[in-house]
Amino acid sequence: MDAQVVEIREALRQAMDEEMARDPTVLIMGEEVAEYNGAYKVTKGMLAKWGPERVVDTPIAENGFAGIAIGAAQTGLRPIVEFMSWNFSFVAADQLISNACKAHYMSGGRFKVPIVFRGPNGAAAQVSCQHSHCVEAIYGNLPGFIVISPSNAYDAKGLLKSAIRSNNPVIFLENELEYGDKMEIPTEEYLVPIGKARIDREGKHATIVSYSRMLKFCRTAADEMAKKGISVEIIDLRTIKPLDIATVVASVRKTHRCVLVEEGHIFAGISAEVGFQIMEHCFDELDAPLVRVCQRETPMPYAKLLEAETMPGKERILAALEEVLS
DSSP: OOEEEEEHHHHHHHHHHHHHHHOTTEEEEETTSSTTOOTTSTTTTHHHHHOTTTEEEOOSOHHHHHHHHHHHHHTTOEEEEEOSSGGGGGGGHHIIIIIITTHHHHTTTSOOOOOEEEEEOSOOSSOOGGGOOOOHHHHHTSTTOEEEOOOSHHHHHHHHHHHHHOSSOEEEEEOGGGTTOEEEEESSOOOOOTTOOEEEEOOSSEEEEEOTTHHHHHHHHHHHHHTTTOOEEEEEOOEEETTOHHHHHHHHHHHSOEEEEEEEESTTOHHHHHHHHHHHHHGGGOSSOOEEEEEOSSOOOSSHHHHHHHSOOHHHHHHHHHHHHO
């Protein structure tokens, strides 16, 4: 199989391009996605290739264009909606919460909503609290949504293609600081299944469960532990909802210790749900209490040093590993 080295933004672009070629009902909508090539250049060149009917620049009106896209999805199209930041999706909250994830149920199954909402989630570099929120726990709380959060180019492409083909509304969470990360991926078409976690690294002494950008910090912490002879297994959830708890539980049954790492806040977060399900499915296999490493319970500061202190990182993950191993 031939391979290519691409950035995450290019992998996402390839996914959309391939699906637009495969299915004429797929279109892209959002602020600056056409003439400006997207705020993070994910849609670069798409307007020139597909034209203004399939790559649609919208006003700065998230509630309006989200509603238009949901209506389009219910009547035969497959929109991909880019939020310039997932923080801006809160402007469209009524459309997402009241319509996108409920239309299939409220119509008695008559209307499908095959729509993907995508864009950067979480913190970037000093963009302060109104541009740094992690939304997965918010949208994960709503029945009807699929929630996906890839950590690398291979998964980003394969999962986005699967999301576009899904007949359900998908929350697709990227990260601004990862768009330039490179990885070798196949040149041939491939899909990554929704709802299946990935074993990022095999280990036997402790399990780390995480996703998205936090995988980088988990790997560096695992590298440090390896110098001490400690083997850490890393599980990349990839899909937040539906959650692949079976892969997580299998790992915990092997290592008997677990650290949960997420960029979002600790209260009512994804690690709270995963932790509860671990306790529910394999409590007797644990040799130490679960430990969570999350963003501190404060809005994101602007100051660089305070931002670093608020966010999870290698040192806090190392401390958590030491705690479960002690």
